[in-house]
Amino acid sequence: MKFDTVIIGGGLSGLTCGIRLMEQGRKCAIVSSGQSAIHFFSGSFDLLSRVNGQEVTNPLESIHSLPSEHPYQRVGQANIARLAEEAPQLLDRAGMVFAGTAKRNHFVLTPMGTMKPTWLTLDDFTSFAKNDKLPLSRATIVNLQGFLDFHTLFIKDGLTRYGVEVQVRNVAMAQFEAIRRNPSEMRSSNIAKVFDQGDALDQFAEKVNKLGKESDVIILPAVFGLFNTTVPAALKARINKPVVLLPAVPPSTPGIRCQIQLRQRFQELGGTHFLGDMVREGKFKGNRLRYVNTNNHGDIQLEADHFILASGSFYSKGIKAGPYGLFEPIFGLDVDGENEREKWFDKQVFNNQPYMHYGVRTDARFRPMINGQPVENLYAAGSVLAGSNPLKEGSGAGICLLTSLHVAEQILQDQDDEERYI
Amino acid sequence: MKKDTFEPYNISDNDFEQCVKCTICTVYCPVVLVNPDYPGPKQAGPDGERLRLKNPDYFDEEALKLCLNCKRCEVACPSGVKIGDVIQAARIKYGTKRPTLRDAIMANTDLVGTMASAFAPIVNTTVALKPVRQIMDKVLKIDHHRIFPKYSGEKFETWYRKHAAAKQDGFKKCVSYFHGCYVNYNFPQLGKDLIKIMNAAGYGVKLLEKEKCCGVALISNGLVKQAARQARHNVRALQKSIVENGHPVVSTSSTCTFTIRDEYPHLLGVNNEDVREQTELATRFLFRLIDGEKLQLVFKKNYSARVAYHTPCHMEKLGWSIYSTSLLQMIPGLELMQLDSQCCGIAGTYGFKKENYETAQGVGQPLFTQIEEADVDCIATDCETCKWQIEMSTTAKVKNPVAILADALDIEATQALWQQQ
Incomplete structure (x- = not known):
């Protein structure tokens, strides 16, 4: 099977690469070993929230304080500034509306009742300009009876510190009795499925309106709109006070919706999406990757001019740690990181953990290497890259989106160069 | 490193x-x-x-x-x-419960198929009658909404021996066909279509030595020992074809293929290592030949159809819908749309059972809606039970991609391409 580009990994990074290349008329396939980390989406994409422990106001300006091996530094500040404008437009074309700018972080309320700086926020959620005070004085938090994945007392405690008067209320509805019978299945996605159809949303809004009469804002768990994209807007239209949705414990309802919208956009553009398949190995000729073999396709190879490795970090098994060191499991690419186990961890769990920085080593064009030699037509994007600590920096989604757009540009340029030679 | x-x-x-x-x-x-x-x-x-x-x-x-x-x-x-x-x-x-009479009847596709085929006209008319369906609903707990697929008067195997077997020796290259129960007892035409395509492509089609039902319905209805027995028998037949005779095995049913390849070793503990790779869907076999430039199919110039492809669950698990859809897309006059892959709800015998009827229809509803909204001539899918369910639950006609290919193929022109060489 022949494609222009084969992308290994179907998460935020792989889908961004795929959509960008398909939009430019390249024929792409994505091989994804199951669903991705977008299912854990909080509703906001961070670009850069902290550098050296200090909160960042303007991510674009603060990039220069990052170490030189950081993916942002390697993409280049001017490129980051340009691509950071393009990313929300790509998401918008896929049907998702995000608010925010890379020039100035805004703030969102977290499920712990604290404020967190961020870059882009999905329109389900509420953006705040400041983090030292909230534009509200009385809030009603409404949860569904029996829903254990939304921790109302944390939120109440947090909001009280901002001087907000908070009441917590529960709503019981007959529509949820069936899923409540099994408390471990009273999960956000199952609740969202009930709200996706029928009249549950109307009844819920009616109850909430009664409970929230005295408040100037209603706080609800983000359990609206799983397969039905119209539900969040319908909810807000039916509730007569401003609604602030807060993420619940994953799987995230808005995250799954975004994953589906990204995948559909990729497929509508003509992309081929292989879900539940895994790349086993690749066949090289000199410094070029000729094709890859997958579990499902067996001897039928996936050939391409270019390949992108967007297989994620440790959690997604893009990088693995074995008893004898670190390795990249598909091609055996060079990994940036210590091989001695003792050096992986800092004993203080909240410190900057060395292993968080590990990933594949790439050249200036983001091409991974084997024994120090870059593979000519293989690129790496997203969390498989070395050189950052997404957790400490608040940079995970930004790295995925922006290195993916950058790598897509490298490939488009590469192809243009080749055509010029011909 | x-x-x-x-x-x-x-x-x-x-x-x-x-x-x-x-x-x-x-x-x-x-x-x-x-x-x-x-x-x-x-x-x-x-x-x-x-x-x-x-x-x-x-x-x-x-x-x-x-x-x-x-x-x-x-x-x-x-x-x-x-x-x-x-x-x-x-x-x-x-599991400790013994299968009910109903489950045993529905699971024993070979036995029931053989008997029903012998009396096909009577059986077809009788089981379609409303009072009979009411009795089956009450007594056997087979939902009265369900209409059993019609049995064919002549089994595919019988037809093959009479009309096709002799010609197959004239080909240098051969495959064996795992036809499955549906083709044998209900719809021999699909098997005839496959032979037509394979022959046009230069391959003779043999049958396996005493093929038995793949056993998927036995597994799901708890008749595991019998399923394992049939699995062992089928693996021996596959070995004879693949290992001894060098004839790869193709099938036209995604579920039979999936069961033989993956459920045999995973659920029944039947080792199929030496035959697994060469037991596959016919569309994958053909795709590989075309992809490797070893085969070219020529299609009729005047063929025209709008088709929507439904990915059966086991096809989704195999990851193989690309082979069937790629072949369909090769037909010049065919416009293909892809339905968003969702379960149709029937799951073999599951949806026939009275206690599961509502669940099955609820599961299938989003797919039925998509199908009713799609402006197409027919639905294409690689699974026979998906076909029954969609035809029982929507106004659409459903065809196997092999049937569509056979319809659109220009036999003489395709044959001429390899005969010249």
Whole structure:
């Protein structure tokens, strides 16, 4: 099977690469070993929230304080500034509306009742300009009876510190009795499925309106709109006070919706999406990757001019740690990181953990290497890259989106160069 | 550094230790959506398995029976856990209830098929009668909404021996055809279509030595010993064809293919190592030849159709819909649209059972809506039970991609291409 580009990994990074290349008329396939980390989406994409422990106001300006091996530094500040404008437009074309700018972080309320700086926020959620005070004085938090994945007392405690008067209320509805019978299945996605159809949303809004009469804002768990994209807007239209949705414990309802919208956009553009398949190995000729073999396709190879490795970090098994060191499991690419186990961890769990920085080593064009030699037509994007600590920096989604757009540009340029030679 | 071969130590064959309880499987379970009595794949699968290993009393037969075995949880799982296998293996290991008469009848497709074919006109008319369906509903608990697929008066195997067998020796290259029960007892035309295509492509088509039902319905209805017996028999027949005679095996049913390749070793413990790779769908076999520039198909110039492809669950699990859709897209006059892949709800015999009727129709509803909204001449799909379900639940006609290909193929022109060489 022949494609222009084969992308290994179907998460935020792989889908961004795929959509960008398909939009430019390249024929792409994505091989994804199951669903991705977008299912854990909080509703906001961070670009850069902290550098050296200090909160960042303007991510674009603060990039220069990052170490030189950081993916942002390697993409280049001017490129980051340009691509950071393009990313929300790509998401918008896929049907998702995000608010925010890379020039100035805004703030969102977290499920712990604290404020967190961020870059882009999905329109389900509420953006705040400041983090030292909230534009509200009385809030009603409404949860569904029996829903254990939304921790109302944390939120109440947090909001009280901002001087907000908070009441917590529960709503019981007959529509949820069936899923409540099994408390471990009273999960956000199952609740969202009930709200996706029928009249549950109307009844819920009616109850909430009664409970929230005295408040100037209603706080609800983000359990609206799983397969039905119209539900969040319908909810807000039916509730007569401003609604602030807060993420619940994953799987995230808005995250799954975004994953589906990204995948559909990729497929509508003509992309081929292989879900539940895994790349086993690749066949090289000199410094070029000729094709890859997958579990499902067996001897039928996936050939391409270019390949992108967007297989994620440790959690997604893009990088693995074995008893004898670190390795990249598909091609055996060079990994940036210590091989001695003792050096992986800092004993203080909240410190900057060395292993968080590990990933594949790439050249200036983001091409991974084997024994120090870059593979000519293989690129790496997203969390498989070395050189950052997404957790400490608040940079995970930004790295995925922006290195993916950058790598897509490298490939488009590469192809243009080749055509010029011909 | 060199690629490391270290793999975490597992005690199970289905990787249930790899479950991180992320719940993504439950999001994509079609049963959870419509039937709250089903605890969901995470609970029924890896979570329940932990408990069952402690104490088999935690096995809940009635709950686990609700699993369709569609494997959509496995396709979604980011950790590679074979959740569907965990659930089905638990039913096999801990199940105590004997199958009912109804389940035994529905599972024994070969026996029932042979008898019904012999009296096809009578059987077809009788089981379609409303009063008869009411009696089957009351007595056997087969839902009265269901209409059984018609039986053919002449079995495919009989037709093959009479009309096709002799010609097949004239080909240098050969494949064996695993026709399955549907082609043999209900719809021999699909088998005839396959022979037409393979012959045009330069391949003779043989039958396996005494093919038996793949056993999928036996597994799902708890007749595991019989399923394993049939599996062992079929593997021997496949070995004879593939290993001894060098004839790869093709099929026109995604579920038969999936069962032979994956359920035999995973659920029945029947080793199929030496035949698995060369047992596949005919569309994959043809795609490989065309992709490797070893075959060219020529299509009729005047063929025209608008077709929507439905990906059956086991096809989704195999990851092979690309082969069928790519072949269909090669037909110049054919306009193909892809339906958003969702379970149709029938799951073989599951949807025929009275107690599952509502769940089955609820599961299928989003697919039925898509189909009714699609402006197409027919639906294409590689699974016969999906075909029954869609035809029973919508106004659409459903065809196997092989039937469409056979219709559109210019036999003489295709043959001429390789005969010239």
